[in-house]
Amino acid sequence: MFGDRLPVAGAYAELLATDGVLRGLIGPREAPRIWDRHLLNCAAVADLIPADQLVVDVGSGAGLPGLVLAIARPDLRVVLVEPLARRTSFLSEAVVALDLADSVEVVRARAEEYAAGAARPADVVTARAVAPLDRLAGWCLPLLAPGGRLLALKGASAAEEVAAHRAAVDRLGGGAPRLHRCGAGVIDPPATVVEIIRERVLPARRAARGGGKKARRR
Template sequence: MAGSSLSPELLPAAQALFGPRLPLASRYVELLATDGVLRGLIGPREAPRLWDRHLLNCAAVAELISPAATVVDVGSGAGLPGIVLAVARPDISVILVETLARRTSFLEEAVSELGLTEQVSVVRGRAEEQVGLIAADVVTARAVAPLDRLAGWCLPLAAVGGRLLALKGASAAEEIAEHAVAVARLGGGTPVVHQCGVGLIEPATTVVEIVREREVVPKTARPSKRASRGGRRR
């Protein structure tokens, strides 16, 4: 689609972030600009901005991911950042978690079209339904939900010692101040803000990192006094 091609100004950053897999990233952009727009996963006005606003922005997060890590992308949508990270980092394994059928259909087709079936899997369902089934090194999210809600969805999918990497905007510091207590209650450590892609992309990608420090056992309801007496009336 016209307007979605990689501009000369962005080429050095794209080469640095995707390396030899840059042609694969270009093919993914084509899928987003065509099928992604037709299916309503990408707004038509976003098509000319796919490289700078989406691809490079997401790929920059790869610098925070350890070699051979297992990554779960919650609310993957059209595959941002999950598919982008898989393209940029062939050493990692990625699980895309998405609830809507039309989105998971696109994700499955994109993974197949890009030849990523050995590296990327697609799971249709809510993040809460995957707790106990997934214990990832890294959980990513590029949603607009507040940090406390993201932590509630994502931290239980990380192994203890694993991390949530939440792509955020300029309000990241304010969100941390507002939701740090809730994050700690969910078993998360002190949130840390990173700027990824400094010197490569402008603006840099703002990422909030939260380590899952401990497992939180859900509180069970206490039995009433009547129930503890076998429900007998006196």
């Protein structure tokens, strides 16, 4: 999955197993499973992304899947969007340590804050274990250009989640969600990815009822 970039992936795995655990970004029990549960699971998603795309990874955390995709696919431009300072500090240090500064940008912001100031819409937005599909679509679809795609890494209950939130996704301007099993025959279990295409651009939402002064203070 990583080809000649395998040494870079190995260096990232070492960062996750050491600094990532010490900083609370990865649980101690996850360290022995970093390759199969995290790196390979995320790298499998690369097959769904065409060449030379702008990828925005929302809620990047320790860099999963954003940093993994940047390692596996040096043709991509990747923006890691994460609101917590301790996580963005780790991400910024990792980008330098892995020599990825030419293709990866770290932004400390929430998805909606990033959307307000983004220089251009994304071709692809990725997210892993961030939120239920309805909330995730509300945060991520506005980051995409029309025709752009949200790729959400989900667990075993992805089909049930799609069924439960399909109507909400449609209201938010997304097309019918599609399920992909990535890496079949290479990793077990395959990565489960929900793909949603941004089909419609919705008008700006009105301020939430009763949220005027509180919203401004936030």
